[in-house]
Amino acid sequence: MQAQKHPAFNAEDRYLKDTCKCIDSEIDYLANEVEKMDEELLKLKRAVGGNYSDDVIVKATIHEANKRKLNQLRRAEDKPYFGRIDFKELGKSGYETFYVGKTSLTKKDDNKMLIIDWRAPMASLYYSGEIGEVMYKAPGGLIIGDLELKRQYEIQKKELINIFDKGLTPMDEYLQTALWEKKDNRLKDIVNTIQSEQNDIIRADKGKVLIVQGVAGSGKTTIVLHRIAYLMYTYQEIFDAEKLLIIVPTIFF
Secondary structure, three states, rough: OOHHHOOOOOHHHHHHHHHHHHHHHHHHHHHHHHHHHHHHHHHHHHHHHOOOOHHHOOOOOOEEEEHHHHHHHHHOOOOOOOOOEEEEEEEOOOOOOEEEEEOOEEOEEEEEEEEEOOOOHHHHHHHOOOOOEEEEOOOEEEEEEEEEEEEEEEEEEEEEEEEEOOOOOOOHHHHHHHHOOOOOOOOOOOOOOOOOOHHHHHHHOOOOOOOOOOOOOOOOHHHHHHHHHHHHHHHHOOOHHHOOOOOOOOOOO
């Protein structure tokens, strides 16, 4: 549905604008921190002269994390999120609203979670959950509750274009809109259009050996790459990007 015709347009438009302001503020903050730490680390490394230093290691780790987050926010600033779920955990009163995007964002002044990462456990409800009683697997165990709303957005350059509600809008309309934007020869970023069966593959247990079959061009490689992204997010202490090897066919193989 065209965003301005949706009954929740005004509230959703305000939330988007507020979120974009927070992203801009966080980008400015992180860019400043990265610049300062570049200079500080250079001085520290010169001071220790190549010797081991806990201070250098700690600050370098924080520095790399800040650079990663800065890059993630810059990539997401024009389209900070693509989905929303309203969920009430069993035994708790009231529904909570969670917006789903490519990277998480927390508001600094009150620590409110503005966006959850698509790889977070709760985000699986956006991909696989149906309205009504649902459950998802969290590090602390199985979480059961009720899913009241699943909403999808088309956002372009920080502007709300379309709003699609699960159960009210045909999902093939949303898919056609999203996929039409991506007609090129590059591997697709599909985090906003992942289907339930694809989500099961991406979030399968880390020790499970999977064989993904499909015709040419059906998205097998894309799904595998998104699974790698999920595993690296969920099991950061185990998976190291520098130790991953991906072998794919080419015109020479």
